[in-house]
Amino acid sequence: MPIPATAPARNTKSDTDPDALSVLNHVFGLPGFRGAQEEIVRHVTGGGNCLVLMPTGGGKSLCYQLPSLLRKGCGIVVSPLIALMRDQVAGLLEAGVKAAVLNSTLSYEEASAVEARLLAGDLDLLYVAPERLLTPRCLNLLGRADVALFAIDEAHCVSQWGHDFRPEYIGLSVIAERFPDVPRIALTAPADDLTRKEIVDRLGLNNAPSFVASFDRPNIRYEIVDKQNAQSQLKAFIAERHAGDAGIVYCLSRAKVEDTAAALNKSGVEALPYHAGLDAGTRARNQDRFINEDGIVIVATVAFGMGIDKPDVRFVAHLDLPKSIEAYYQETGRAGRDGKPSSAWMAYGLSDIVQQRRMIDESTGAEAFKRVSIGKLDALVSLAETANCRRSRLLGYFGETPAAAKCGNCDNCLSPPLVRDGKVAAQKLLSCAYRTGQRFGAMHLIDILVGRLTERVTQFRHDKLSVFGIGADLNEKQWRGVIRQLVAMGHLAPDSEAFGALKLTETARGVLKGETEVMLREQVAGARIRSVRTKSRRGDIAPQIAGSGGAANPGLVGALRAWRSGVARTRGVPAYVVLHDATIDGIATSRPTTLAGLRNIPGIGDKKLEHYGDELIALVKAAG
Template identity: 85%
Template sequence: MSVPIAAPAQHRQSGIASNALSVLNSVFGLPAFRRAQEEIVRHVTNGGNCLVLMPTGGGKSLCYQLPSLLRQGCGIVVSPLIALMRDQVAGLIEAGVKAAVLNSTLSFNEAAAVEARLLAGDLDLLYVAPERLLTPRCLAMLDRAQIALFAIDEAHCVSQWGHDFRPEYIGLSVIAERFPNVPRIALTATADELTRREIIDRLHLAAAPSFVASFDRPNIKYEIVDKQNAQAQLKNFIAERHAGDAGIVYCLSRAKVEDTAAALNKAGVPALAYHAGLDANMRARHQDHFINEDGVVIVATIAFGMGIDKPDVRFVAHLDLPKSIEAYYQETGRAGRDGKPSTAWMAYGLSDIVQQRRMIEESSGSETFKRVSIGKLEALVGLAETANCRRSRLLGYFGETPAAAKCGNCDNCLSPPQLRDGKVIAQKLLSCAYRTGQRFGAMHLIDVLVGRMTERVRQFGHHKLSVFGIGSELNEKQWRAAFRQLVAIGHLQADSDAFGALKLTETARGVLKGETEVMLREVAAGSRHRPNRTKSRRGDIAPRSADAGEAGSPALIGILRTWRSEVARKRGVPAYVVLHDSTIDGIATLRPKTLGQLREIPGIGDKKLEHYGDELLALVTAAG
């Protein structure tokens, strides 16, 4: 359904703009572009190359889908994510777009049929896995086809410094070399300056503009808590804040995934496990169940989530520290794609830093890779330990200056931590680590500081040291927080050669001599923050996220969702491919009486109006 571009040349820009807006409305049911979408669409439709950095849920897909429809030929979308390919193609077909996939899930005959459609000019968009595209057969086929553009999605995968490096992505430089006159658009939601430079270099985009949208996701509340009993904390968090909501819980190990899923199910939370150790069919079933059903929680390793377009994920929880801010941002970005209030919650402790640092040191990477990885880990620890606005810290990492110093929608803004002079505490802690030989972890050092006569303390004679019992004014929780903060500041570091022993750094000398100021966050002895409501960025009190933004009748919303589930099941597509929650909310709020009124609701394009219009109006009428 490619749309011809207006001519002559002097009318080209206005013609592209009017055609793009028309297609945006008729195909996708959207009344207007967001942020830089229109500028990007115009640039690529005109034949330009570019790099696009736009947050998850920010509308990246339209930046290549629309130009593919506006230009002659088929848009080739390179993606490593089978789930994303499948769901986006299903959504495009629902909207009346001729789309298909070419990846390992297809049989030989199915792949041959897709290839025949491409060569016959019967496709608007074709999603291709990178390893498939790089085969001589596929490249030869593309030589014979009319190509509208190449879109390299998840472009950060090309960078060895990125959080999700894929070796097969390096070969994508062949696109620029073999198809120099076909526009290329590289897209990603996460890339620091180092990663951006590598994307530009490897994909030959040095002469192309970069469109960098704001990384801010104002609907996501960022919250990081002191890890004590992570599973119990998670269960409380879900029960108090997100009961009945869809969510993703990330764990580092397969065993922890299984244990956490079992614990949630025992607590009455419908949860499924997802990790590489499961049978492929079971992984697929669990993923499909999560995508297609409401209120399911998936507990997963980081192998899960990339390419998941489910828009109504209300929370993402981390029970282990990710590797970098990029990974944290990418994973938390799975929440709230529909723009509704959502939460990014993480339980974090000193053992997480020790574990991640050990993994880096024991990896087979080069010294440069290890140094960069440790720098990225330290940046994430800084985000976890900051006493200031977390959103400002997060945006600053990506080179963005926030509009305000405080966002009003993170735990530090909502409940500002108190700072105190921590010089004496730091001196006691560092002295204890030094006098015990810098060979022990935090738990043993805390036993010495509080004067706890354990078997190990007696075994090593540490009860005879001058530091034994000098820290009795703080309890274990408070000392644990102090250790974490000194590691984050850089006065202590974990020794990967001594199984997590804490040793002093060069900067510790200044603290011990009293020359260096140390400010620490105040940690209450036993208080626990248990909010059941969250403030919005405007400062008012918002109800729990499941109800936020639902101005229409709850009864009608329930009817519409039930209808949507039935249609999705019959058509074999995720429920949100039929209609997004925001579209259902719009129908329930406006209660359209005619097809014309229904067509005005965002998310209702021409094909969806044709397929579902009469049924939706009947449901609204029946609901009174």
């Protein structure tokens, strides 16, 4: 790796602080470590194994990239997605690191050339797909190479209890068996105890320390709204809060992805679909446009997103309920990787719970797996229904105690919902469900409660029941909220044998007898959440640029972005690989007029200074 003469050479000392900090600065242009990064780098460089859990955007990559540069040999990174490998390697090459990939996109000749470089000691980092690593050819190759470490990225894929299980990851246990003396570092975003235990067991990390960073992403504003017309709500959300921003919209089905993308385009939002039903070429083109262009919205199934390094995704929206809090956290975490204010928005309704429960009930999984899946779904529904701080509930799920009871940057903190005694409403609803034989869905029950003489109501003579019209004090929207919350509390449940029907559970008895307290949340009418571009009660949640002396020059920001786009097109890499937005903001704020001043901007390492320094200084001077 072409580290400048002023930077120290690689070494294998256990006390690596001075070298690690110097390489961090010279290669990556960063002035210091964040959180536990330094401790992790020291541990792995010294030959130790470990499990690292950090939020998306928390700096996991540096935890294996730096030890790979500091240890003798090449760091082998197991990565599940081609897009992730490609973008990380592009960024490393820009920083002057000798990096390469070994995956199915390479021809035989190209793969042979990479293998030759590995054996010759001409690589610092090699990214390998798990399927490729497990082949006899690749294992024999690694046995003959000088390997610095193994990094297993997205390690939650090894767990059947995780939200993104991949069978090929199970085979990675061979790493510990074949290479017991090479340090292993497994990395993932937050995971529950079951998932963590399986990662440790399968990857042979039983005696290794776990480094668990805070899972809080204070720059992300969490908001969950009652689903009415999801597409219209989404269009209003984007128009009011994120016009012109890059974003990801998640839908459960391919058809809904297509419909939503078409609706957004019709409303003037440039949106592209992404799902497994599209041909590979279309998927690749749409993903490349999202990564390389500004302001593109991708509408996707959950097949999209893992490993996407795009730092300036300003919002992630869900039109359907994810399967678990882990999935929700992982997906929403793709917003605001650069630390700037961003949104996690979800439209949620009773149909989401019914659909997810039916999918679990109809799955071919073992009963134990179904029980765990239902427990995970219930936890997510509780997050959606809570009247308290969503961030506190989210962090608590992962075992983290938040610094404050209220974050000041979620919908419940910014516009607190009313909480009222809902015992009488709950009794009316449960009685209605019981007296109709527990064979009908939400809409029919609401028709009876509000006294609506529909064809079905009269057909079944439900207008003759004592519960007919007893709920006229609430409107349809309010009753939908009552039903949804009673399902969330476990007093009502979807009937797996009668599609759409709601039946009473054992706990409903206590509600009907008046022995169980029922508190219901009700959103304040007309409540509006401010744009994430404004300041929250916690102050400006965007990261501060080191050395900034004032506001960024808007004209210079525009000029730098235009220059970056041109360089990215010429080099065939994403714009953020050339310079991150935070680096552009730092330049536009400090306005350095010398190379030495530019070198002090975070994100400007020696290679970027060498490649782009003169052009950047010229842009600063031209902007005055």
